[in-house]
Amino acid sequence: MNNEKNNFILQMKHISKNFPGVKALDDVSFDLKKGEILGLLGENGAGKSTLIKILSGDYSLEEGEIYINGEKKIFNNPSESLKAGIRVIYQELNTFEALTVTENIFAGELIKNKFGIVNWSKMTKKAKEIINNLGSNINPNEYMENLSVGGKQLIEIAKAIRKKATILVMDEPTSALSEKDVLNLYSVIKKLKSEGVSIIYITHRIEEIFEVTDRVVVLRDSKKVGEVLTQNTNKSELVNMIVGRKLSEQYKKQDIKKGKIIFEVKNLSYLDKVKNVSFEAREGEIVAFFGLLGSGTHTLFSVLFGDKKKTSGEIFIEGKKIEISHPFKAKLNKIGYIPYDRKEEGVALSLSIKQNITATNLEEIGKGFVLDKKIEDQHAKKWFDKLKIKAPSLNTLLNSLSGGNQQKVVVAKWLERNSRIILMSEPTRGIDIGSKAEIYEIAEDLCKQGAVVLIVSGELPEILSISDRVIVMKDGKISGEFITEKTSQEELMHCATA
Amino acid sequence: MEQNLTKKKKSAFKLTDTLILVIALLALCIFFTAINKSFFSYDNISILLKNMVITGILALGLTPLMIARGLDISFGASISFTGVFMAFLYDKGLPLLLVLIIGVILATLIGLLNGWLIETFELIPIILTLGMLSILSALGYVISGAKSLSMLTDPLYYFATRTFLKIPISIFLLIIFIIIYWFILTFTKVGRIIYLIGANPKAAMLSGIKVKNVRIYLYTFMGSVAGIASIVLIAMTGVGNPLAGTKMALPVLSAVVLGGISLAGGAGSVWGTIVGVLIVSVIFNGLSVINVPSYFIQMFQGIALILIVSLYEIRNKRAARR
Numbered sequence: 001m002n003n004e005k006n007n008f009i010l011q012m013k014h015i016s017k018n019f020p021g022v023k024a025l026d027d028v029s030f031d032l033k034k035g036e037i038l039g040l041l042g043e044n045g046a047g048k049s050t051l052i053k054i055l056s057g058d059y060s061l062e063e064g065e066i067y068i069n070g071e072k073k074i075f076n077n078p079s080e081s082l083k084a085g086i087r088v089i090y091q092e093l094n095t096f097e098a099l100t101v102t103e104n105i106f107a108g109e110l111i112k113n114k115f116g117i118v119n120w121s122k123m124t125k126k127a128k129e130i131i132n133n134l135g136s137n138i139n140p141n142e143y144m145e146n147l148s149v150g151g152k153q154l155i156e157i158a159k160a161i162r163k164k165a166t167i168l169v170m171d172e173p174t175s176a177l178s179e180k181d182v183l184n185l186y187s188v189i190k191k192l193k194s195e196g197v198s199i200i201y202i203t204h205r206i207e208e209i210f211e212v213t214d215r216v217v218v219l220r221d222s223k224k225v226g227e228v229l230t231q232n233t234n235k236s237e238l239v240n241m242i243v244g245r246k247l248s249e250q251y252k253k254q255d256i257k258k259g260k261i262i263f264e265v266k267n268l269s270y271l272d273k274v275k276n277v278s279f280e281a282r283e284g285e286i287v288a289f290f291g292l293l294g295s296g297t298h299t300l301f302s303v304l305f306g307d308k309k310k311t312s313g314e315i316f317i318e319g320k321k322i323e324i325s326h327p328f329k330a331k332l333n334k335i336g337y338i339p340y341d342r343k344e345e346g347v348a349l350s351l352s353i354k355q356n357i358t359a360t361n362l363e364e365i366g367k368g369f370v371l372d373k374k375i376e377d378q379h380a381k382k383w384f385d386k387l388k389i390k391a392p393s394l395n396t397l398l399n400s401l402s403g404g405n406q407q408k409v410v411v412a413k414w415l416e417r418n419s420r421i422i423l424m425s426e427p428t429r430g431i432d433i434g435s436k437a438e439i440y441e442i443a444e445d446l447c448k449q450g451a452v453v454l455i456v457s458g459e460l461p462e463i464l465s466i467s468d469r470v471i472v473m474k475d476g477k478i479s480g481e482f483i484t485e486k487t488s489q490e491e492l493m494h495c496a497t498a
Numbered sequence: 499m500e501q502n503l504t505k506k507k508k509s510a511f512k513l514t515d516t517l518i519l520v521i522a523l524l525a526l527c528i529f530f531t532a533i534n535k536s537f538f539s540y541d542n543i544s545i546l547l548k549n550m551v552i553t554g555i556l557a558l559g560l561t562p563l564m565i566a567r568g569l570d571i572s573f574g575a576s577i578s579f580t581g582v583f584m585a586f587l588y589d590k591g592l593p594l595l596l597v598l599i600i601g602v603i604l605a606t607l608i609g610l611l612n613g614w615l616i617e618t619f620e621l622i623p624i625i626l627t628l629g630m631l632s633i634l635s636a637l638g639y640v641i642s643g644a645k646s647l648s649m650l651t652d653p654l655y656y657f658a659t660r661t662f663l664k665i666p667i668s669i670f671l672l673i674i675f676i677i678i679y680w681f682i683l684t685f686t687k688v689g690r691i692i693y694l695i696g697a698n699p700k701a702a703m704l705s706g707i708k709v710k711n712v713r714i715y716l717y718t719f720m721g722s723v724a725g726i727a728s729i730v731l732i733a734m735t736g737v738g739n740p741l742a743g744t745k746m747a748l749p750v751l752s753a754v755v756l757g758g759i760s761l762a763g764g765a766g767s768v769w770g771t772i773v774g775v776l777i778v779s780v781i782f783n784g785l786s787v788i789n790v791p792s793y794f795i796q797m798f799q800g801i802a803l804i805l806i807v808s809l810y811e812i813r814n815k816r817a818a819r820r
Binding site: 363365413 | 685686688689690691697704707708764
């Protein structure tokens with residue numbers, strides 16, 4: 001015991017957690033040394049989030065023990081976990097957008113003088129100190145809403161440091177970052193490590209494991225399936241541990257015959273976010289759109305689907321000009337849309353799988369205005385089986401599904417509608433490797449049947465492995481177009497930034 | 499096998515939710531009867547049910563609107579205003595049927611205006627309908643000269659006083675409303691659309707559902723319901739009263755919220771609402787029967803509303819934490 005006390009800042013022993021009908025964690029143990037960066041890998045639904053929520057006090061501990069510096073702890077609520085020096089930075093950042101950087105860093109614990117008046121100069125000075133120490137020069141008086149996602153994340157880290165966090169948990173910190181911000185983050189993490197902060201780094205991206213971590217713990221199906229030193233392992237070993245089956249490392253694209261042009265966009269503009277965008281797409285083609293944050297790729301898709309009204313330009317489907325004033329119009333023209341923000345825009349979390357799937361196609365679920373629940377079951381079942389959605393039944397609520405399965409439901413909504421032009425905004429964001437490959441397969445299947453798939457993605461390896469053509473955007477304009485086979489990550493990145 | 503199990507567990511959970519309310523309702527009835535036996539007399543029960551008709555149809559009207567994350571608190575003022583207006587027209591000699599139709603159309607247009615303004619300019623429903631409440635109350639005073647206008651007619655009197663199989667006729671109106679709303683919310687595409695909007699308006703919109711239009715229809719329909727409630731009120735009181743609707747918002751909203759409809763939308767059902775209406779009506783009637791002064795009753799209603807909302811909120815937090 002004494003020996004361990006010196007070595008490990010955190011030990012989680014034999015942790016199990018049950019939810020109604022599901023074992024979310026099954027006898028998971030791991031430990032964390034001072035100044036160590038531990039990678040936590042696993043598919044969605046493998047138990048990573050549950051493990052972290054037990055550590056953060058969001059979930060109560062049912063079985064197992066937690067030791068901090070060798071001392072047994074029980075966290076009844078998040079504030080007790082915070083007190084023990086544990087700080088979680090979630091994928092969705094919890095920042096106060098309308099407040100300044102300083103106010104965010106000191107949120108809830110402003111520095112006051114003896115009269116109870118806030119001492120702004122001292123606080124700003126301290127905020128600046130912390131930020132500079134993290135290697136950044138963000139102005140402490142800047143408003144949060146004006147920062148990039150990477151900047152906001154850095155401020156959350158700064159807040160954690162200010163609160164003297166000794167264990168920092170980062171839940172997929174790079175999922176919304178540009179490549180430059182990712183590199184910044186890596187250097188911040190290394191800096192923290194050198195100062196003795198221990199970090200649990202949760203990710204789906206195996207490459208990142210090799211960039212930052214010292215050791216990796218892999219979870220699968222609620223159990224720990226592996227624990228290795230990063231230097232002693234390699235990518236394919238980790239992939240095998242994660243999925244438990246052999247999966248070719250990179251998805252290999254099939255050759256699909258291209259047909260006639262069915263989708264054409266001419267001089268499309270939206271305010272100053274999208275400027276004079278023109279392109280066309282053929283049957284059976286997968287066209288990827290790449291750009292950094294603010295390049296207009298996501299906005300372009302919103303405009304194409306009628307969520308935002310274009311300010312000028314024309315859209316043609318099979319040569320016929322169409323006006324898309326509302327997503328309803330887009331739907332009628334056989335356009336489908338998988339939005340960037342799955343939880344906010346893609347699914348109704350409190351409703352069931354079948355209710356979500358048929359949401360786009362109620363017209364065909366029974367005659368007249370009465371809903372035919374038998375037909376609904378048939379329709380939903382078809383996609384439930386075909387897309388291999390993992391859930392106890394069609395009536396399972398969306399909020400109990402993993403990200404990957406939720407995304408399949410969103411895809412099913414548009415398959416149900418028989419859509420021929422599918423817009424996918426970061427379709428594999430925050431989902432596991434297995435589901436990713438399945439989403440790619442679905443995209444290819446659609447193409448084989450003569451559909452067009454347009455994908456916005458920030459992941460260059462993904463773009464290179466699945467698309468036929470890449471359109472790069474910068475500042476709302478198209479800055480380049482490439483045949484996927486004849487281009488490289490470097491060329492695309494250069495085009496997006498230069 | 500496993501599929502069936504999880505399915506059963508869920509429906510059992512839902513059942514207990516309404517079951518708790520039903521048990522509370524029974525407990526209240528037993529409590530009031532224990533203090534004063536006349537609570538359970540035919541006379542009192544039939545008064546209770548008759549008084550429940552207006553609260554009931556208004557609560558039903560609000561149910562789909564609130565599930566779809568809308569809200570209307572102007573219905574009370576709309577009832578007063580259209581009531582006074584109908585009495586005014588009837589006094590001028592217009593035929594009864596025409597007067598009633600005009601009344602309902604007027605209330606419907608008020609609902610349409612509410613919905614159109616809220617959805618077009620993306621206003622906060624409670625603020626807009628609060629403004630509308632104020633405008634309509636004032637208009638009611640202007641038309642009536644701040645007095646009740648009498649409107650006694652045989653058909654309305656008949657509707658308000660006669661019974662069929664010893665059941666007051668007006669109760670049948672409520673039953674028809676219950677059946678219609680239950681059918682729409684449970685079995686129709688419109689019902690599903692309402693729940694889809696309530697669960698996630700943005701996702702519903704991005705599924706190609708015309709969220710704004712649907713909500714405007716729901717506000718409009720709520721207007722029509724207020725118009726019908728206004729007619730029932732005139733039938734029961736014989737007057738168009740510019741103050742009649744002012745105290746309606748509290749019991750109606752209490753009933754709806756008690757029945758499990760959250761202000762955040764997405765949840766709720768017709769049965770929940772009906773049990774909510776029953777509980778609110780029993781509390782009101784029961785307290786009167788055991789001679790609690792009316793201003794205390796109003797206070798109890800306020801306390802009950804706050805209590806209900808708090809309890810639901812605590813429960814939701816617990817469920818989220820688990």
